[in-house]
Structure formats: structure tokens, C-alpha cells
Amino acid sequence: MKSKLTLRDFSLLLSLLAIGGFFAIAAPQFLSARNLSMLTVELAITATLALGMLLVILPGHIDLSVGSGVGLMGGIATVLIIHHGWPAWAAMAGSGLVALVLWMAMGALIIRQRIPAFIITLGGLLIFKGAFWLVIGSHTIPVVAGGSSNLYSLLTTFFLSPAASAVLVTLVFAGLVILNLRARRRRAALGFAVDDAEVAFLKLFVTAQGLLLFVLTVNQFRGIPLPVVILGTVALVIQVITRHTPFGRHLYAIGGNEEAAFVSGVPVPRTVIGAFTLLGGIVAVTGFMQTAYAGATTTTVGDSMELDAIAACVIGGTSLRGGRGTVLGVLFGALIMASLLNGMTLLAVAPEMKFIVRGVVLTLAVWMDVKLAKR
Amino acid sequence: MPALLEARSITKRFPGVTALREVSFDLRPGEIHALCGENGAGKSTLIKLLSGLHPHGSYEGELFLDGAPAQFGSIADAQRHGLAVIYQELALVDELSVAENLFLGCEHRRGALIDWDATWREARTLLARVGLDVAPDTPVSELGVGSRQLVEIAKALGKEARVLILDEPTAALAEREVATLLDLLREFRRRGIACIYVSHKLDEVFAIADRITVLRDGATITTLATPATSKSEVIRAMVGREITELFPRHAAHPGEIRLRVEDLSVAAERGGPARLHHVSFAVRAGEVLGVGGLMGAGRTELLMHLFGAWGVRLGGRVQLGGRPLAAASPAAALAAGLVLASEDRKRYGLILGESIGFNLSLSSITRLRRGALIDDEREAHANQGLFNSLRVKAPSLETVVGTLSGGNQQKVVLGKALMTGPRVVFLDEPTRGIDVGAKIEVYALINELTAQGKAVVLVSSELPELMGMSDRILMLHEGRIGGMFTRAEATPERLLAAAMGRTPAAA
Numbered sequence: 001m002k003s004k005l006t007l008r009d010f011s012l013l014l015s016l017l018a019i020g021g022f023f024a025i026a027a028p029q030f031l032s033a034r035n036l037s038m039l040t041v042e043l044a045i046t047a048t049l050a051l052g053m054l055l056v057i058l059p060g061h062i063d064l065s066v067g068s069g070v071g072l073m074g075g076i077a078t079v080l081i082i083h084h085g086w087p088a089w090a091a092m093a094g095s096g097l098v099a100l101v102l103w104m105a106m107g108a109l110i111i112r113q114r115i116p117a118f119i120i121t122l123g124g125l126l127i128f129k130g131a132f133w134l135v136i137g138s139h140t141i142p143v144v145a146g147g148s149s150n151l152y153s154l155l156t157t158f159f160l161s162p163a164a165s166a167v168l169v170t171l172v173f174a175g176l177v178i179l180n181l182r183a184r185r186r187r188a189a190l191g192f193a194v195d196d197a198e199v200a201f202l203k204l205f206v207t208a209q210g211l212l213l214f215v216l217t218v219n220q221f222r223g224i225p226l227p228v229v230i231l232g233t234v235a236l237v238i239q240v241i242t243r244h245t246p247f248g249r250h251l252y253a254i255g256g257n258e259e260a261a262f263v264s265g266v267p268v269p270r271t272v273i274g275a276f277t278l279l280g281g282i283v284a285v286t287g288f289m290q291t292a293y294a295g296a297t298t299t300t301v302g303d304s305m306e307l308d309a310i311a312a313c314v315i316g317g318t319s320l321r322g323g324r325g326t327v328l329g330v331l332f333g334a335l336i337m338a339s340l341l342n343g344m345t346l347l348a349v350a351p352e353m354k355f356i357v358r359g360v361v362l363t364l365a366v367w368m369d370v371k372l373a374k375r
Numbered sequence: 376m377p378a379l380l381e382a383r384s385i386t387k388r389f390p391g392v393t394a395l396r397e398v399s400f401d402l403r404p405g406e407i408h409a410l411c412g413e414n415g416a417g418k419s420t421l422i423k424l425l426s427g428l429h430p431h432g433s434y435e436g437e438l439f440l441d442g443a444p445a446q447f448g449s450i451a452d453a454q455r456h457g458l459a460v461i462y463q464e465l466a467l468v469d470e471l472s473v474a475e476n477l478f479l480g481c482e483h484r485r486g487a488l489i490d491w492d493a494t495w496r497e498a499r500t501l502l503a504r505v506g507l508d509v510a511p512d513t514p515v516s517e518l519g520v521g522s523r524q525l526v527e528i529a530k531a532l533g534k535e536a537r538v539l540i541l542d543e544p545t546a547a548l549a550e551r552e553v554a555t556l557l558d559l560l561r562e563f564r565r566r567g568i569a570c571i572y573v574s575h576k577l578d579e580v581f582a583i584a585d586r587i588t589v590l591r592d593g594a595t596i597t598t599l600a601t602p603a604t605s606k607s608e609v610i611r612a613m614v615g616r617e618i619t620e621l622f623p624r625h626a627a628h629p630g631e632i633r634l635r636v637e638d639l640s641v642a643a644e645r646g647g648p649a650r651l652h653h654v655s656f657a658v659r660a661g662e663v664l665g666v667g668g669l670m671g672a673g674r675t676e677l678l679m680h681l682f683g684a685w686g687v688r689l690g691g692r693v694q695l696g697g698r699p700l701a702a703a704s705p706a707a708a709l710a711a712g713l714v715l716a717s718e719d720r721k722r723y724g725l726i727l728g729e730s731i732g733f734n735l736s737l738s739s740i741t742r743l744r745r746g747a748l749i750d751d752e753r754e755a756h757a758n759q760g761l762f763n764s765l766r767v768k769a770p771s772l773e774t775v776v777g778t779l780s781g782g783n784q785q786k787v788v789l790g791k792a793l794m795t796g797p798r799v800v801f802l803d804e805p806t807r808g809i810d811v812g813a814k815i816e817v818y819a820l821i822n823e824l825t826a827q828g829k830a831v832v833l834v835s836s837e838l839p840e841l842m843g844m845s846d847r848i849l850m851l852h853e854g855r856i857g858g859m860f861t862r863a864e865a866t867p868e869r870l871l872a873a874a875m876g877r878t879p880a881a882a
Binding site: 186190191192193240244245246249250252253256257259260261262263264265266267323324 | 724759
């Protein structure tokens with residue numbers, strides 16, 4: 001048996017190529033090593049948060065508070081370091097713990113008290129924003145004393161050396177090939193549909209080219225940025241969770257039909273609270289990266305990031321009703337959003353237009369997905 | 376006298392089942408005509424057809440109104456012709472006032488705005504006609520079930536209904552409210568409004584109907600004039616056929632008691648009234664206990680409660696394999712060795728957008744692990760095994776469940792239940808809406824389960840199925856035990872009488 005590839009499978013890739021092609025022509029510096037390196041950092045931040053968002057959208061919920069949360073968690077860690085003299089690792093661990101507790105509490109409210117996630121997290125958005133400004137006293141506080149660096153500031157300023165980058169990418173590709181071959185053999189042995197050998201080879205070939213292009217480009221600048229490694233790790237973990245654990249299976253089941261999932265013995269409350277708690281941890285990690293990237297915590301950090309995260313999920317084919325969505329799709333969605341934003345900044349597009357273009361792209365993407373799904 | 380409304384040799388098919396077969400029915404002007412039959416006899420389908428819910432073209436045969444062919448394209452279309460249905464689940468908007476509900480969809484207007492003066496005035500008139508003494512601006516949420524029903528009827532009158540169709544109108548009413556309703560219908564009869572009255576309750580039917588039509592297995596059995604017949608004749612017509620060879624129940628060799636329920640009382644919610652009263656029974660290994668009763672008797676509620684998915688326990692003890700079983704959650708019930716295949720496949724049974732494999736292993740996935748991760752190979756083998764042994768007709772395990780026929784969907788629901796390796800299996804209407812071939816496979820499966828020493832509780836609305844497949848039969852009546860029968864004692868008449876609460880419990 002063979003599985004067929006459809007236009008829908010490629011629509012994201014094609015959109016991405018179109019966007020990249022447009023900016024490459026309109027703003028030649030788009031393809032410069034320096035810019036693409038910066039783009040991967042921005043992508044890593046958006047995509048990490050979007051992957052966390054996927055965890056709560058899959059069971060049919062939503063989180064509007066992650067943007068405020070990003071600011072708050074970055075702010076708490078910064079204040080602990082600068083005002084209270086904590087070491088950077090302890091500050092981040094402490095702030096991360098706060099995030100886990102807050103998101104666990106929101107998840108519990110949503111599922112135990114049956115209050116819609118939209119409402120609870122809208123409350124969270126406002127409360128976290130206010131708490132954030134209180135914590136930082138509405139000031140701008142640098143993540144590290146001028147001139148030096150700490151674990152926190154290194155989050156977005158550390159790059160793997162070109163040699164290490166090349167080794168890492170090679171290892172990742174080798175891992176992909178091995179996993180792919182093994183999965184193919186197993187699926188074939190079980191009588192499931194597998195791609196044609198040519199198609200499978202083509203997919204790996206394209207992936208290899210992409211990875212090669214990526215590492216050659218970033219190596220012309222300073223190597224692979226640390227946020228990309230963090231994103232890779234988060235993506236791997238979430239891929240394993242969603243596809244290879246009972247917990248992940250339960251997320252899809254709850255989103256597909258919560259009543260049937262409950263009657264099938266799925267521990268619905270525990271699963272949803274777990275998803276929110278994991279999201280809390282990811283919000284903290286994103287908060288540290290975003291604050292470090294800005295160089296300082298300031299009242300606007302994290303603004304409207306929840307919208308980019310949700311948009312990345314939706315563009316990547318995640319259903320807001322739950323039950324449908326993949327890690328790869330979300331990564332593509334985030335890449336599209338990040339490329340758009342980066343390219344428009346290079347073209348010095350007015351901020352007003354940036355908002356409008358992002359909105360139009362989001363709408364178009366969903367409309368296209370609905371159209372293609374109907375075929 | 377020409378018929379006001381007539382159905383001539385109507386046949387209605389659904390995928391996999393024929394719900395109505397050459398059904399004929401006529402309603403005379405100013406007549407109250409009762410429609411009787413077991414659950415699933417086709418009454419609801421016939422009503423839906425008469426009221427335009429199944430539009431013209433979705434069935435074969437013809438409808439006539441005043442002697443002229445009638446082709447209702449929608450409910451609104453049927454309403455324009457003077458037909459109005461009062462459904463079991465009342466179709467009122469809780470948050471709106473009585474008057475707003477009365478004119479929902481046909482508001483009195485002055486230009487683009489609602490004409491409130493006319494609305495209040497007309498509402499008062501209509502409420503007076505049904506004898507309901509409430510202010511028109513009362514929110515519907517403040518009314519009881521009986522009053523709501525009167526609002527529904529007033530709403531139908533407001534649409535100039537000439538034919539009222541009432542589906543189990545007294546199911547939720549207190550005795551006094553029933554009397555009010557019956558008086559009102561008699562009053563309508565005097566004014567020439569005809570009425571189709573669907574009810575299980577023969578006492579009411581005999582108190583009010585001019586004629587009675589009995590449906591069975593989607594066919595008209597007989598139409599009787601009330602004065603010339605008796606309740607026992609109607610029951611015989613409803614039950615009818617002999618138990619056929621369709622049900623190859625093997626001789627049972629019951630073992631030890633697997634599930635024991637003592638004096639169980641359950642309410643739907645904390646502080647609510649009891650819906651199950653002092654229910655006691657036991658099921659042995661290798662035995663099929665049938666549970667029957669009319670719609671709303673509490674059969675599904677009983678199973679769902681024992682499985683931890685419904686209600687609050689007011690009292691009683693439940694033991695599974697000698698250990699107490701709390702009604703904690705389905706997950707806990709599954710862990711204790713109890714599994715439920717739900718009656719409502721689409722709502723409680725399946726994740727329709729996911730694959731067959733996903734659904735089959737859903738209840739067992741936490742056990743199919745190696746470390747923290749799902750063991751894909753074990754899962755695939757377990758799925759494949761059930762897929763083959765249940766003979767699910769689909770291209771592969773990765774086929775999306777929503778695309779399967781009813782019978783195959785049911786097999787997936789059963790497969791999911793079996794994979795958990797249960798000791799007690801609850802089957803709630805396992806053959807509803809599936810074709811005969813699939814039914815026989817389900818019966819064979821039940822025999823196989825008991826041969827393996829599992830205890831089976833089978834809820835069914837179909838008496839022949841209940842009598843054919845059960846070793847003992849428990850009949851529920853309004854949340855209470857109406858009777859418990861051995862296979863030898865069970866006759867359709869006795870079971871139906873017990874379901875209607877007409878005889879003291881036997882044996």
C-alpha cells in the first residue's frame with residue numbers, strides 16, 4: 001500500500017518558498033548570513049511558544065495569557081538576578097517553577113470548574129501583565145550588568161562554533177535517516193501504508209539540502225545560535241510526547257471527542273492540567289529567550305506573542321476545535337510568521353502594515369487549508 | 376369522512392436499516408389517534424416524516440393533506456400547512472420569555488422592530504386557550520415541565536395548527552399535569568383540531584384515543600377503534616412475532632457472582648431527585664443478564680453509573696469480583712475489570728475523526744507501553760488481532776472511523792471494550808442501527824464472551840433480542856425494578872407488562 005501526496009502536504013512549503021523568494025528579490029540582504037542567523041533566533045522563540053500552545057489546542061483549549069506570561073517570567077528571572085543577586089541558573093529555575101504552578105492552577109480551574117479556557121486565560125493575560133509591571137516596577141532592567149555576560153544573557157548570544165555546528169547537523173541528519181528507515185521497515189512489516197521509496201528518498205534528500213544550506217549559512221556568521229538548539233530539543237520532546245506517549249494520545253482523543261474519551265477511560269482532568277503545566281514550563285523558557293534577545297526586561301516584552309503562537313499553530317494546520325495538529329506543521333507555521341516579520345522589517349515596512357499583512361496571511365492560510373481539505 | 380392527513384405505503388430507509396416499510400396511516404378531522412409500538416417500531420420516524428423533518432424525497436410513498444398530495448420540504452413547510460409537533464425534548468429557549476418563545480421565528484413586527492404590544496396581547500390570548508396562568512414575560516426557565524409543554528402547545532396553536540403531534544407528552548409529567556393535558560386535548564377535539572398521540576402508556580391511550588394504530592418493526596400491524604379493543608389485544612399486536620432462530624444463545628454455565636448490586640439509588644446530580652430507586656441484582660461469570668424497559672426507565676443510566684460515568688450515588692453497595700466498586704470514573708472501572716460499550720456510538724463511543732487503530736487501543740493504550748512510550752508494535756498487533764477477529768470491513772487500521780458503516784463502527788466500539796481484557800462487559804444497545812448480518816456477528820460475540828467466563832449485561836430495547844440472548848432478564852420501570860425473569864419465565868406479554876409497571880414483580 002502507498003500513501004499519496006497531495007497539494008495540501010506541500011502548501012506550507014510552497015507558501016514558505018514564495019515568501020522567501022519575494023523577500024530575497026525585494027531585499028537582497030534577506031538572504032545574508034547575518035540576517036538569516038537572526039531570523040533563526042526569532043523563529044526559535046516564536047516556534048517554541050507555538051509548540052507549547054499546540055499542547056493545549058490539541059485537547060480543544062486555548063491560552064491567551066502566554067504573551068503576558070513571557071514578559072512576567074523573563075521579568076521575575078531578571079529581577080532575581082539584578083536586584084536580589086541570585087545566580088542566573090537559580091533565577092531561571094525559580095521563575096520556571098512559578099510558571100509551572102501558575103499554569104497548573106489555570107488548567108485546574110478550566111477543567112475542574114468548567115470555566116472556558118478563553119475566559120481563564122484572558123484573566124491570566126491581564127493579571128500577568130499587571131504582575132509583570134509590578135515586578136519590574138515598570139522600569140527597564142538589563143538581564144546582566146553592562147559589559148559582562150551570564151547564563152541568562154548567553155541564551156541568545158551564544159553560538160555553537162562552526163565546527164560543532166557541522167557535527168551537530170550531521171548527527172541530526174544521521175539520526176533522521178536511521179529513524180526513518182526503521183519506521184519504514186516496521187510499518188511495512190505491519191502492513192501499513194508507506195511512502196514510495198523514491199518519495200521517501202526525495203523527502204530525506206530535500207531535508208538534507210535544507211540542513212546543509214542552514215548550517216553553511218549560519219556558519220558564515222557565527223554558527224548555530226543556542227535558541228535553535230533549544231527549539232530543536234523542545235520540538236523533539238513535544239514530538240515524542242504527542243506521538244509516542246499515552247498522554248499525547250489522550251490529548252488527541254480529548255480534542256476529537258471529550259465525552260467518548262472520558263467513557264473510554266481517558267483521565268481527562270489530569271491530561272488537560274498536564275498539558276497546561278507543560279505549556280507553563282515552555283512559557284518560562286520562551287520568556288527567558290525573548291527577554292535575553294531584547295537584552296533587558298521592559299514593559300512591552302511579550303506583547304501579542306500569544307497571537308503569533310496561535311497563528312503559527314493555525315497556519316500549520318492545527319484545528320482550534322482540537323484533535324488535529326502536528327509538531328512539523330507548527331514549525332512551518334512559525335517559520336512563515338517569522339519570515340514575514342523579518343522580511344518586512346528589512347523592507348522598513350510601517351508597523352501598521354505589518355499588522356495588516358500578518359492578519360491577511362493568517363486568514364489566507366486558514367482559508368486555503370479549508371479549501372484544500374474539502375477536495 | 377375524508378382523511379385530514381393520510382400516509383400511503385410509506386417506506387423510509389436509513390443506511391443499513393429500513394425504518395418504515397409500506398406504512399399506511401390516516402387521521403380524521405377532530406380525531407385523537409394514538410400511535411403505539413415498542414421502542415424502535417418506527418413511531419418516531421413516522422412522526423418526523425409527517426412533520427417535515429424527513430423532507431419529501433427522502434422516503435418512498437405519499438402523504439395527503441385534505442385529500443391532496445402533500446410534499447413537505449421542511450418543518451417550516453409542514454407548519455405552514457397546519458402540522459405541529461410537540462417533541463419529547465421540548466424546543467423552548469430557556470433564557471427567553473414565554474411570549475418570545477411563543478412567536479420565535481414569526482415575531483410580530485412593526486417595520487424592522489418587534490411589536491411588543493401585539494406580542495403581549497397575542498401571548499395572553501394563546502396562554503388563555505391552553506389554560507396556562509402565567510405572565511407572558513415570565514422566563515421559560517422558571518416554568519416546570521408541565522407548563523413548558525403547555526407553552527409548546529400554545530406555540531403550535533399560534534401557528535394555526537390543525538394537527539397536533541405529541542411525542543410521549545406525559546413522559547415527564549406529574550399525574551395532575553397529565554389530567555390537565557388530556558382535558559385540553561379533549562377540548563381541542565371539540566373544536567376540530569386533530570391529534571396524533573404517541574405514547575407507551577396504555578392507560579392514557581385508552582382514556583383519550585378514538586383509534587389506535589400499532590406499529591411493529593417499521594410496519595403497520597393494525598388500526599383499532601378504541602371502544603372495540605382491549606389493552607391485551609394492543610400489547611399482543613405490539614409484541615407480535617415469535618422469537619426466531621436469529622438468536623443462537625448457547626446454554627449458559629453460570630459460575631461465581633462477578634457483579635453484585637444491592638439497594639442502589641442514584642440521582643443525576645447532587646441534591647437532585649433519585650432517578651434509580653433501590654435496584655438490586657447480581658450477574659455471574661458466563662451469564663448474560665438482559666436489562667429491558669421503556670425509554671427513560673433508567674437502563675442506560677444504570678450502566679453509566681456503575682461504570683462511573685453518570686450520577687451521584689445516594690445509597691447502596693456495588694461489588695465487582697468481591698471487592699467494593701466506587702462510582703469514581705470510567706478509568707477506575709476499567710482498572711477494576713468493568714467495561715462499557717455505549718449506546719450512543721457517535722457521542723460516547725468513538726473519536727470519529729481518528730483511525731480505527733486509534734479508537735481500538737484508546738482504552739488500553741496506557742497498558743501498551745514500553746517504559747514511558749507507547750510500544751507501537753504491541754499496539755499494532757493488538758489492533759490487528761481485533762480488526763481481523765471482528766471482521767471489520769475497512770481497507771486498513773488507518774481508515775478513519777467516521778467513514779465506516781454503523782455495523783463496522785459498532786465492531787470498533789466492541790473491539791475497544793474487549794481489548795481492555797474485562798471480566799464484566801456492559802453492552803448498551805449493541806445492535807442499534809446496524810444491519811442483520813452485523814447483528815448476528817454481535818450475538819456470536821456475546822456467546823463467545825460468556826464462553827470465556829465473562830459476565831455480560833445486555834441492555835436492549837428490542838424484546839426479541841432481549842429474550843433471545845439473555846439468561847435472565849431484569850425489567851426496569853421508572854428507575855425501579857419492574858420484574859426479574861428467568862429465560863423460561865419470560866414472555867413478551869410479561870416483560871412488557873413489567874416494563875409498564877402493570878404487574879407486581881415476579882420471581
